[in-house]
C-alpha cells in the first residue's frame with residue numbers, strides 16, 4: 216500500500232506505518248490503537264491518519280466542513296460524543312467519525328450505529344470500562360542468567376534486536392561457548408553447526424530460539440501479563456457484565472493471571488513457596504536447631520552425676536585429654552538424642568523433603584562435643600541444593616505458565632479491543648438516548664432538508680427545556696424573525712443535524728429527512744461592520760462559494776452586518792440569485808428580508824420565526840419558522856402593543872402604519 220497517498224501522510228509517517236505488522240488492516244478498519252503503536256505516532260495523530268485512510272477508501276474528496284463555523288460545529292458534535300466515552304481510546308476512535316458526502320461511508324458507520332443502538336449503557340459496564348486501557352509492552356526487562364550465542368553477524372544483530380532482554384554473544388568455536396557456559400546458567404546457541412558439541416553446563420542448540428520467545432525468555436510473557444493485569448481483568452469484567460462473547464475462556468485467563476505476581480514472578484505454587492522459604496530461613500533454622508540440641512545436652516549434663524575413674528581423671532589432668540571422650544562415654548545416649556532433636560527441628564521447620572533431609576542430617580553429627588555446632592560445609596551444601604531446586608522449580612513453572620499464557624496472548628489483545636470498541640458504541644448509544652435521537656433518512660426530499668421536532672443540545676438552556684423546532688427548506692430562503700427568536704440557534708440546529716447525519720450518526724429530532732450534501736458552508740454572524748479590506752475578502756469568499764460544486768448547504772447568519780444596510784441587501788440578493796441558479800440549498804438569516812426581496816431578480820422565499828405576543832415585557836415566540844411568512848420585527852410588535860393599550864393611541868397608530 217502506498218501510505219503516502221493517504222491524505223495527510225508524509226514520508227516519515229509512512230515509514231513509521233510500514234513498521235507495523237499489518238498496517239493495511241489497521242488502516243482499513245480505522246484501528247487507532249494499532250496505528251498509534253507505530254513509532255512516534257500519538258493517538259490523536261493516529262485518528263487523523265485513520266480518517267485519511269477512510270477518505271481514500273471511499274474516494275471522499277474531503278472538505279465537507281467548508282468554513283470555520285462548520286468546523287467548530289463539528290467539534291461541538293464530537294465533544295458531545297466524546298464526553299460520553301469512558302476511555303481515552305474511545306475518545307480518539309470517535310475522531311475517526313467525520314461528515315462525508317459519500318453514501319458508502321455513511322452506510323459503513325450505520326452498521327456501527329446499529330450495533331451501538333442495540334447496546335445497553337449499563338452503569339456497571341461503564342464502571343468496568345474505567346479500568347480498560349490499551350495493552351502496554353513491558354519495558355526494561357533484563358534476564359541475566361541466560362545468553363544467546365551465534366557465530367553469524369546477521370543472527371547476532373537479529374538477536375540483539377528481537378531479544379533485548381538477553382545478552383547476545385558472538386562465538387567462534389566450542390571453546391567460546393564453553394566459556395559462556397561457565398558464566399551463564401543456560402546458553403542458547405542459534406547455529407545448527409554447533410550441534411553435537413560436548414560441553415559441561417546447560418548449553419542448548421536452538422536455531423529457532425528467536426521465534427520462540429516463550430521458551431527462551433518466558434519472563435517476557437509473564438511480565439506482559441503482569442504489567443497488563445488490570446486492563447485485562449477489567450476487559451474480562453466488561454465482557455461478563457455486557458454479555459459479550461469472549462475470545463477465550465475467562466476462567467482460564469483469570470486463573471493464568473493469578474499465577475503471576477505484579478513483578479512477573481510465579482505465585483500460588485506450594486512447592487516453590489516451600490523452597491523459597493527454606494532457602495531464606497535456612498541459617499536461622501540451623502541456629503535454632505543448634506540451641507535445641509544444646510539445651511537438651513545442657514539439661515542432661517546438669518542432671519547427671521558423673522563418676523570419673525581415677526585413671527581417667529589423671530589422663531584429663533596430666534595429658535590434657537579432651538573432655539569429649541568422657542562425654543562420649545558418659546553421655547553417648549543424650550548426645551544422640553540432642554542430635555536427633557536438632558535434625559528433627561531442621562527437617563520440620565523447613566519442611567524438608569526426604570532427600571533434602573538426608574543432607575540436613577549431616578549438618579549435625581560427628582564426635583560428641585559440647586556445645587554442639589553446625590558443620591558449615593554441610594550447611595552450604597544444603598543451601599546450594601535448595602537454591603538449585605528453587606530455581607529449577609521456578610524456571611519450569613515459568614516455562615509452563617508462559618506456554619499456557621502464550622495461547623492467550625492474541626485472545627487477550629482481542630479481549631481488550633472488544634471492550635474498547637464497546638466503549639465507542641456505548642458513547643454513541645448514550646448520545647442517542649440523552650438527546651432523544653433518531654436515524655436520519657437520506658434522499659427524500661431530493662433537495663434540501665426537513666427536520667421535525669429538532670432539539671439542539673448546544674443551546675444555553677437545559678436540554679429538557681429546549682423547544683422542539685420544525686423546519687424544512689428546499690432551494691434558497693431567507694429566515695426572518697424577532698430578536699432572540701432563535702434564528703441563530705436554528706441555523707446551529709440545522710448545521711448540527713446535517714453534520715451528524717453525514718457522519719452516519721443519529722440526530723436529535725423526531726424525524727429528519729435530507730439530501731446528501733457535498734459541503735456545508737456555515738457563516739456565523741460577523742461582529743459589526745467590516746473595514747474595506749475585510750469586506751473585500753468576505754465578498755471574495757462568497758464569489759468562490761458561488762463558483763463551487765453542486766449540492767451544497769449554505770447557512771449564513773446576518774450577513775448584512777458586514778456593511779451598510781442598503782448595500783448589504785443588494786449583495787445578499789445577488790448571492791441568493793447565484794446560489795439559486797446553482798441549485799444549492801441555503802438559509803440566510805436576515806432582518807432585511809423585505810429589502811433583499813425587492814433587490815432580487817428572482818422570487819426569494821422568506822420564512823419567519825414569529826412572536827406570538829408579549830407577556831410581562833417578554834416576547835413569546837414560536838420557535839418553528841412559518842413558511843413563506845415575513846415575521847414582524849420586535850419594534851413593530853411593541854408599537855402594536857402600545858397602539859392597543861394607550862388611551863390616546865393616534866401617535867402609535869401612525870407609527871404602526873409605517874411598518
Ligand SMILES: Nc1ncnc2c1ncn2[C@@H]1O[C@H](COP(=O)(O)OP(=O)(O)OP(=O)(O)O)[C@@H](O)[C@H]1O
Pocket residue numbers: 674675676680681682683684696697698699700701702703704705838
Ligand atoms: N428551541 C429553543 N428552545 C429554547 N430556547 C431557545 C430555543 N432557541 C433559542 N432559544 C433561546 O433563545 C436565545 C436566543 O436565541 P438566538 O440567539 O438563536 O436568537 P436570534 O433570533 O438569533 O437572536 P438575534 O436576532 O438577536 O440574533 C437562546 O440563547 C436560547 O436561550
